[in-house]
Amino acid sequence: MDAFFASVEQRDHPELRNRPVVVGAAPGSRGVVATCSYEARRFGIRSAMPISEAYRRCPDAVYLRPDGERYREVSRQVMVLLERISPLVEPVSIDEAYLDISGLERLYGAPAEIARRVRSTLREVLDLGCSVGVGPNRLIAKLASEYDKPEGLKVVSPAEVIPFLDPMPVSNLRGVGPRGLDIVRRIGIKTVAELRRQPRELLCEYFGERMGHSLYQQARGQASNRVGLKAERQSLSKETTFARDVTDRELLRTTLRDLCAEVGRLLRREGLRGRVVTLKVRFGGFETHTRRSTLAQPCDGDRDLYRSAWLLLQSEGFLDRPLRLIGVAVSDWEAGRNGTLDLFDSVGAGGQQLYRMIDQVNDRFGDGKLSFGLPTRRRKQH
Numbered sequence: 001m002d003a004f005f006a007s008v009e010q011r012d013h014p015e016l017r018n019r020p021v022v023v024g025a026a027p028g029s030r031g032v033v034a035t036c037s038y039e040a041r042r043f044g045i046r047s048a049m050p051i052s053e054a055y056r057r058c059p060d061a062v063y064l065r066p067d068g069e070r071y072r073e074v075s076r077q078v079m080v081l082l083e084r085i086s087p088l089v090e091p092v093s094i095d096e097a098y099l100d101i102s103g104l105e106r107l108y109g110a111p112a113e114i115a116r117r118v119r120s121t122l123r124e125v126l127d128l129g130c131s132v133g134v135g136p137n138r139l140i141a142k143l144a145s146e147y148d149k150p151e152g153l154k155v156v157s158p159a160e161v162i163p164f165l166d167p168m169p170v171s172n173l174r175g176v177g178p179r180g181l182d183i184v185r186r187i188g189i190k191t192v193a194e195l196r197r198q199p200r201e202l203l204c205e206y207f208g209e210r211m212g213h214s215l216y217q218q219a220r221g222q223a224s225n226r227v228g229l230k231a232e233r234q235s236l237s238k239e240t241t242f243a244r245d246v247t248d249r250e251l252l253r254t255t256l257r258d259l260c261a262e263v264g265r266l267l268r269r270e271g272l273r274g275r276v277v278t279l280k281v282r283f284g285g286f287e288t289h290t291r292r293s294t295l296a297q298p299c300d301g302d303r304d305l306y307r308s309a310w311l312l313l314q315s316e317g318f319l320d321r322p323l324r325l326i327g328v329a330v331s332d333w334e335a336g337r338n339g340t341l342d343l344f345d346s347v348g349a350g351g352q353q354l355y356r357m358i359d360q361v362n363d364r365f366g367d368g369k370l371s372f373g374l375p376t377r378r379r380k381q382h
Contacts, residue, residue, distance in 0.1 A: 001095035001096070001122075001129070001130045002038070002128075002129040002130055002149055002151060003035055003036065003037050003041075003150070004035065004071065004074075004075075004094070004095035005023040005034055005066060005067075005071055006036055007037070007128050008067075008070065008074050008128070009021055009067075010037060011126075011127050011128060018039060019037070019039055019061075019062055020036070020040035020045070020060070020062065021037040021039070021040060021061065022036045022037075022040050022051075022054055022058075022061050022064070023035050023065075024036075025051040026051070027051055027052070027055040028052075029051060029243060030050075030051075030241050030242065030243060030244075030325075031050075031051050031241055032047075032051055033045060033046065033047055033050075034047065034066050036061075038150055040058060043061070045057055045058060051063075071094060074126065074128070075091075075095065077126060078095075078097075078128070079091055081126070084121075085099065085101075085104075085114070085117060085118060085121070086099040086101055086104060087100075088100035089227075089228075090227045090228050098138060098227045099118070111134045112155045114134075115133075115153050116132075118130070123151075130151065131145050131149045131150060132145055132152070132153050132154075133145030133146070133153075133154050134155040134156065135155075135156045136157075136158045136221075136225060137222070137224060138223050138224055138226075139174065139221065139222075140156050140164070140165075140221055140223070142174075143164075143172060161221035162221060165193075165221055166193035167192075167193070168192045169192075170184050170189060170194075170215075171184075173192065173195075173215060173219075174218065175211060175215075180207065180211070183206050192219050195215060195219045200216045203215050203216050235329045235330060236263055236266045236267055236272070236274075236329065236331075237278075237280075237327060238262045238263050238266075238329075239325060239326065239327025240327070241325045242324060242325070242326075245322030245323060245324050247322050252326065255326060256306060256310060256313065256326060256328065257302075257306050259326070260302050260309060261302045263328055263329070265302075267330060273298035273299055273333065273334045274299070274330035274331050274332050274333055274334070275294055275297075275298045275333075276292055276293070276294050276295070276330065276331045276332040277292065277295065277305055277308040277309055277328065277330055278291070278293075278328065278330070278331065279292075279293075279309045279326075279327070279328060280326070280328070281318050281323055281325065281326055281327075282323070282325035282326075283321055283323065283324055284322070288325075291312045291316050293309075293311070294332075295308060298334035300330075305328065309328045
């Protein structure tokens with residue numbers, strides 16, 4: 001979907017059409033842009049930009065807080081329409097999906113005609129624009145959908161894959177973040193064509209085994225063509241950005257406890273237990289650090305996650321500076337995925353039932369209504 005959140009707002013509020021619309025944090029806060037209309041992009045505003053910078057570039061834009069429930073409702077409508085075209089639809093985010101159109105030529109015509117049908121259906125029924133890419137696998141289809149936004153349509157046949165990829169900057173490939181771009185610049189690679197000329201061993205040496213192999217394959221247009229099988233979730237995380245930089249340790253303890261409770265609840269809901277707890281902190285100027293701790297046993301318990309994260313926060317010296325953001329993530333799932341282990345401070349044989357009761361209360365009455373308390377500090381007697 002093209003600028004999905006902003007497009008929904010402009011559709012639902014016609015007075016916003018043809019105006020720069022920014023959906024995200026409110027001006028004056030510490031948040032970022034979730035998305036923005038194409039009118040706003042002409043001012044250089046983009047997703048993930050600090051809201052203060054967006055406001056500096058275009059103070060006359062309309063700034064809106066996200067309406068998550070509304071966007072999810074419209075997303076469901078989009079997916080229903082896609083399922084009328086293809087029996088295999090795989091949503092990968094609120095505004096993106098893959099369709100398998102193999103064998104649909106007899107019903108709808110050539111791939112380009114099917115792509116036009118998708119685009120016109122969403123415009124006619126929902127009055128929303130989308131860009132469609134067609135390719136022999138997920139990578140090429142994704143890159144083709146990004147080729148000519150908004151409301152673009154690009155078909156890449158198997159014979160056209162290499163000519164399509166060659167002139168692209170390496171940053172277009174999946175998984176190439178800021179660190180990867182630094183490496184790419186250091187070794188003097190700019191385009192996918194130049195990347196493809198590098199031996200696999202060299203790429204693995206620079207980027208690591210997993211990423212080096214991935215780049216080697218992507219440069220040759222090789223990727224999965226399976227649609228409908230959801231990729232396994234690699235981690236679960238929650239984070240919060242403070243309105244002002246925080247030094248208050250009790251506030252940080254409470255915030256971290258609440259974040260760990262949310263992650264624990266998600267873990268139990270999905271039947272997952274993780275071995276690795278990752279703490280994320282951000283200071284002023286978007287200076288960001290992460291630290292990881294490997295648990296002796298996999299867990300999904302709030303208190304275990306909190307104690308591990310709090311130890312990281314204390315031991316790394318992060319409490320000596322004002323914090324802008326704090327977050328926690330859990331990864332490295334255990335095979336089997338069930339049960340609740342409380343490693344540091346057992347809640348006893350009824351631990352699973354206790355967590356289940358807490359989750360039921362929060363499901364019914366809202367997040368954070370019931371949780372484990374923080375250990376209290378004994379006051380000195382005088």
